Amino acid sequence: MSATSASALRHDWSLDEVKALFEQPFNDLLFHAQTVHRQHFDANRVQVSTLLSIKTGACPEDCKYCPQSGHYNTGLDKEKLMEVEKVLQAAADAKAIGSTRFCMGAAWKHPSAKDMPYVLKMVEGVKALGLETCMTLGKLDQEQTRALAEAGLDYYNHNLDTSPEFYGNIITTRTYADRLETLSYVRDAGMKICSGGILGMGESLNDRAGLLIQLANLPEHPESVPINMLVKVKGTPLADEQDVDPFDFIRMLAVARIMMPKSHVRLSAGREQMNEQMQALAFFAGANSIFYGEKLLTTGNPQADKDMLLFKRLGIQPEAREEHDDEVHQAAIEQALVEQRDSKLFYDATA
Numbered sequence: 236m237s238a239t240s241a242s243a244l245r246h247d248w249s250l251d252e253v254k255a256l257f258e259q260p261f262n263d264l265l266f267h268a269q270t271v272h273r274q275h276f277d278a279n280r281v282q283v284s285t286l287l288s289i290k291t292g293a294c295p296e297d298c299k300y301c302p303q304s305g306h307y308n309t310g311l312d313k314e315k316l317m318e319v320e321k322v323l324q325a326a327a328d329a330k331a332i333g334s335t336r337f338c339m340g341a342a343w344k345h346p347s348a349k350d351m352p353y354v355l356k357m358v359e360g361v362k363a364l365g366l367e368t369c370m371t372l373g374k375l376d377q378e379q380t381r382a383l384a385e386a387g388l389d390y391y392n393h394n395l396d397t398s399p400e401f402y403g404n405i406i407t408t409r410t411y412a413d414r415l416e417t418l419s420y421v422r423d424a425g426m427k428i429c430s431g432g433i434l435g436m437g438e439s440l441n442d443r444a445g446l447l448i449q450l451a452n453l454p455e456h457p458e459s460v461p462i463n464m465l466v467k468v469k470g471t472p473l474a475d476e477q478d479v480d481p482f483d484f485i486r487m488l489a490v491a492r493i494m495m496p497k498s499h500v501r502l503s504a505g506r507e508q509m510n511e512q513m514q515a516l517a518f519f520a521g522a523n524s525i526f527y528g529e530k531l532l533t534t535g536n537p538q539a540d541k542d543m544l545l546f547k548r549l550g551i552q553p554e555a556r557e558e559h560d561d562e563v564h565q566a567a568i569e570q571a572l573v574e575q576r577d578s579k580l581f582y583d584a585t586a
């Protein structure tokens with residue numbers, strides 16, 4: 236396959252084709268992914284987002300991996316919806332340490348009519364700070380989706396989690412079709428989609444391939460594809476799952492890069508368990524987005540200084556927003572290296 240045909244946008248992937256990608260020798264797969272990556276991105280830039288939990292715990296859904304589900308006792312402190320001012324302060328802090336996108340997550344089945352006005356104010360406020368906005372609030376109806384788009388929401392995160400075949404082993408309170416419906420509303424309202432999944436839940440290679448096929452065969456590829464490594468939390472049904480082979484995780488990133496050449500592939504939850512060498516390999520495989528500088532919803536995230544030092548050692552620059560001056564952006568990052576020990580920058584979603 237030529238490099239050019241390898242990077243064409245496709246929406247008709249078959250299981251056999253995707254399995255063949257996974258089964259390539261590791262070096263061939265990485266070379267393929269890196270070749271595709273360089274056709275669409277600066278290989279030495281990584282986009283950085285900050286994630287804030289705006290409403291933690293007591294979720295009515297039963298996602299077996301999730302410490303926020305009200306179905307499991309994980310000892311997590313529950314919180315009501317955060318005040319708008321506190322969210323905006325956290326967003327301003329995130330901007331000060333160089334994030335270009337601010338993601339707000341609420342553990343809901345869906346947003347309620349009572350909460351929507353506050354959520355919309357958060358979007359408007361974060362947008363006014365000059366950050367890209369992203370939210371994850373559960374299932375949306377069309378009216379809510381339109382209201383979020385009008386308030387200035389850039390991205391909506393709604394993960395498919397795994398293949399349709401394996402999905403019922405992980406979640407029973409929301410259907411796969413519900414998820415696809417929310418994604419179609421988001422697209423129809425003109426917002427960008429952030430959607431990916433999780434490895435390490437006991438799924439097979441077919442399920443990993445099946446998830447990527449669902450994402451890549453959508454009418455448009457999601458702009459952002461988070462690939463998570465299960466963070467095993469005591470009290471959840473998946474607490475004792477087997478570890479994923481790190482090379483299999485890298486393979487997943489590489490295949491995602493090949494199948495969705497123009498999407499940002501995000502090295503997401505589970506990064507704290509990865510050593511620097513594995514993270515470097517992940518970037519080589521085509522991952523070009525991370526969360527940093529905050530707690531990742533309710534599980535840990537490596538601290539921003541460690542990330543920035545790793546970037547420096549690898550010659551990676553944070554990706555700037557288009558209207559953002561690169562030098563100013565880099566100066567903010569350098570400054571953050573000095574100042575980040577100010578603990579107020581690290582909102583602890585579990586506190």
Ligand code: SF4
Binds near residue numbers: 294298305342343
């Ligand atoms: S993953 Fe989301 S929807 Fe599922 S239990 Fe956790 S917070 Fe609720």
